[in-house]
Amino acid sequence: MSMEKIAVIGTGLVGRSWSIVFARAGREVALYDADAAAAGRARSAIAQSLSALRSAGLVADIDAIQARIRPAKSLAEALDGAVHAQEAVTERVEVKREVFRDMDSLAAPETVLASSSSTLPASAFASELAGKRRCLVAHPLNPPHLVPLVELVPAPWTDPEVVRRTKALMASVGQEPITMLKEVPGFIVNRLQVALLNEAFALVEDGCITPEDLDKSITHGLGLRWSVVGPFETIDLNAARGVKHYVEIFGAKFFELLKPRGAPRPWAEQVVQEIDQARRAVLPLAEIPSRQAWRDERLTELAALRAGSSKE
Amino acid sequence: MSMEKIAVIGTGLVGRSWSIVFARAGREVALYDADAAAAGRARSAIAQSLSALRSAGLVADIDAIQARIRPAKSLAEALDGAVHAQEAVTERVEVKREVFRDMDSLAAPETVLASSSSTLPASAFASELAGKRRCLVAHPLNPPHLVPLVELVPAPWTDPEVVRRTKALMASVGQEPITMLKEVPGFIVNRLQVALLNEAFALVEDGCITPEDLDKSITHGLGLRWSVVGPFETIDLNAARGVKHYVEIFGAKFFELLKPRGAPRPWAEQVVQEIDQARRAVLPLAEIPSRQAWRDERLTELAALRAGSSKE
Numbered sequence: 001m002s003m004e005k006i007a008v009i010g011t012g013l014v015g016r017s018w019s020i021v022f023a024r025a026g027r028e029v030a031l032y033d034a035d036a037a038a039a040g041r042a043r044s045a046i047a048q049s050l051s052a053l054r055s056a057g058l059v060a061d062i063d064a065i066q067a068r069i070r071p072a073k074s075l076a077e078a079l080d081g082a083v084h085a086q087e088a089v090t091e092r093v094e095v096k097r098e099v100f101r102d103m104d105s106l107a108a109p110e111t112v113l114a115s116s117s118s119t120l121p122a123s124a125f126a127s128e129l130a131g132k133r134r135c136l137v138a139h140p141l142n143p144p145h146l147v148p149l150v151e152l153v154p155a156p157w158t159d160p161e162v163v164r165r166t167k168a169l170m171a172s173v174g175q176e177p178i179t180m181l182k183e184v185p186g187f188i189v190n191r192l193q194v195a196l197l198n199e200a201f202a203l204v205e206d207g208c209i210t211p212e213d214l215d216k217s218i219t220h221g222l223g224l225r226w227s228v229v230g231p232f233e234t235i236d237l238n239a240a241r242g243v244k245h246y247v248e249i250f251g252a253k254f255f256e257l258l259k260p261r262g263a264p265r266p267w268a269e270q271v272v273q274e275i276d277q278a279r280r281a282v283l284p285l286a287e288i289p290s291r292q293a294w295r296d297e298r299l300t301e302l303a304a305l306r307a308g309s310s311k312e
Numbered sequence: 313m314s315m316e317k318i319a320v321i322g323t324g325l326v327g328r329s330w331s332i333v334f335a336r337a338g339r340e341v342a343l344y345d346a347d348a349a350a351a352g353r354a355r356s357a358i359a360q361s362l363s364a365l366r367s368a369g370l371v372a373d374i375d376a377i378q379a380r381i382r383p384a385k386s387l388a389e390a391l392d393g394a395v396h397a398q399e400a401v402t403e404r405v406e407v408k409r410e411v412f413r414d415m416d417s418l419a420a421p422e423t424v425l426a427s428s429s430s431t432l433p434a435s436a437f438a439s440e441l442a443g444k445r446r447c448l449v450a451h452p453l454n455p456p457h458l459v460p461l462v463e464l465v466p467a468p469w470t471d472p473e474v475v476r477r478t479k480a481l482m483a484s485v486g487q488e489p490i491t492m493l494k495e496v497p498g499f500i501v502n503r504l505q506v507a508l509l510n511e512a513f514a515l516v517e518d519g520c521i522t523p524e525d526l527d528k529s530i531t532h533g534l535g536l537r538w539s540v541v542g543p544f545e546t547i548d549l550n551a552a553r554g555v556k557h558y559v560e561i562f563g564a565k566f567f568e569l570l571k572p573r574g575a576p577r578p579w580a581e582q583v584v585q586e587i588d589q590a591r592r593a594v595l596p597l598a599e600i601p602s603r604q605a606w607r608d609e610r611l612t613e614l615a616a617l618r619a620g621s622s623k624e
Contacts (some may be wrong), residue, residue: 192529193543208494213490228531242592267567
């Protein structure tokens with residue numbers, strides 16, 4: 001296993017999870033947070049996550065993994081000798097801009113600078129930098145140590161070699177990188193999520209289904225199948241002559257479902273209230289953290305299943 | 313286990329899978345097809361599916377299950393003494409209308425008549441029947457013995473007691489029923505699927521992503537998470553104060569993602585071609601059946617995982 005050093009900047013949920021991703025794959029991780037107290041607290045949270053991974057049989061020697069994650073006293077120390085820096089600080093453009101300015105001035109020229117931003121493209125915070133060609137977005141789904149997808153979003157000026165190296169790094173540590181061919185707001189995942197949510201809100205607003213049954217339609221149906229085959233492969237496998245044949249049969253019917261919705265409208269306050277009330281009826285606010293833990297246990301089981309089964 | 317008899321009408325993929333759903337839960341199944349040869353072929357296909365379920369540890373005595381599935385020589389014989397009839401014939405309104413007319417005239421008054429239709433509401437084929445109040449749609453995802461969701465879609469005139477009984481039956485055989493509160497075209501699952509597909513087609517058409525990477529964004533990201541928590545629960549768990557708080561933070565930003573798409577347009581032939589070519593590059597037409605088998609193996613593993621883990 002390669003011991004190439006990775007810098008993780010920011011010790012919130014995302015930064016801690018990235019540390020696990022890199023360290024469990026044998027990389028040395030320098031973990032830095034401008035808030036020294038936060039960096040201190042990270043250690044026990046990481047230990048807890050590693051222990052859950054061990055229980056699921058996903059990792060063995062968690063002490064060795066933990067030993068590869070070392071707190072750095074300064075940003076300069078974290079970046080020293082790193083091949084890749086993964087920024088995971090607050091999602092505010094002025095904060096990203098400052099961190100990228102500092103990273104670009106401190107890191108060796110060959111260090112790739114990647115942001116975990118879920119909404120801000122690199123153009124929004126790195127376009128003024130001398131080293132902008134080594135900057136890009138590498139957006140994970142939460143938490144990255146359980147959900148392998150990473151969206152790579154280069155700015156127009158990002159060096160293609162930097163994209164290639166980041167893709168190779170992510171694949172080498174067991175993540176599943178996809179590469180955007182241009183910067184668009186919301187990237188891929190959030191655009192797809194919002195398209196589905198928009199229809200979901202409309203179906204509840206129109207009184208067609210309860211919020212709880214809508215969620216079940218995904219967890220026990222569409223989402224279950226989509227976790228195995230993506231949306232295009234799903235329809236490709238559902239017609240004798242593939243996706244083109246499928247669209248010949250169903251394309252016009254599907255358009256008739258979409259058409260009456262017309263142009264998108266903002267979500268109405270009333271339907272948001274209704275969904276919120278339905279959620280609170282099954283999950284009081286105080287129980288959100290324990291349900292997040294439950295979700296992560298299920299995701300861990302799925303990760304263990306995938307690790308064991310014959311992946312395509 | 314209850315021995316209540318179920319009639320399954322139609323021995324295609326859907327009808328055979330329904331037979332397994334009911335028979336593995338201890339029900340007696342009378343399997344009928346107007347084409348006697350098709351009914352004969354069903355037996356070996358069912359045996360194959362049962363054998364895969366046994367390999368995954370999902371069922372034990374497959375001979376006993378198979379023995380509970382008996383071919384019926386006539387529709388009358390299939391319906392005789394059945395508490396529930398599950399129609400799974402061709403998706404053509406004139407065929408459904410004829411089968412429902414025959415079922416309504418032959419079945420005892422207390423037999424529920426459910427259609428597996430994925431697009432036709434009961435209003436389209438049962439509204440003229442004397443027994444229309446016992447008719448509804450119970451639409452499965454394919455194949456129902458691996459994907460538990462069932463959409464119950466009552467017509468305006470369907471007896472609420474019939475809906476209640478069907479829901480109880482589906483739950484008792486291990487399916488996950490959801491209930492539509494009114495008939496709308498596409499029901500729930502296909503409406504949600506189409507909303508997401510529509511954005512997926514647009515992202516490929518706009519040159520933002522390859523079809524293959526788009527599928528990965530779901531299988532390794534969004535779909536993976538949605539198989540654990542539905543779309544509303546996902547956002548509910550992603551803000552400290554739940555879904556209302558989440559919409560406060562992200563609602564306006566999300567609307568800005570949707571707005572530029574404007575009113576829905578039919579899918580362009582060119583993008584359909586592009587996706588079809590991308591699919592054929594990774595999966596030649598001749599390999600669709602083996603990939604379907606691969607998908608079903610993965611779904612079987614997921615079913616086994618869910619059967620073993622602490623379900624919520």
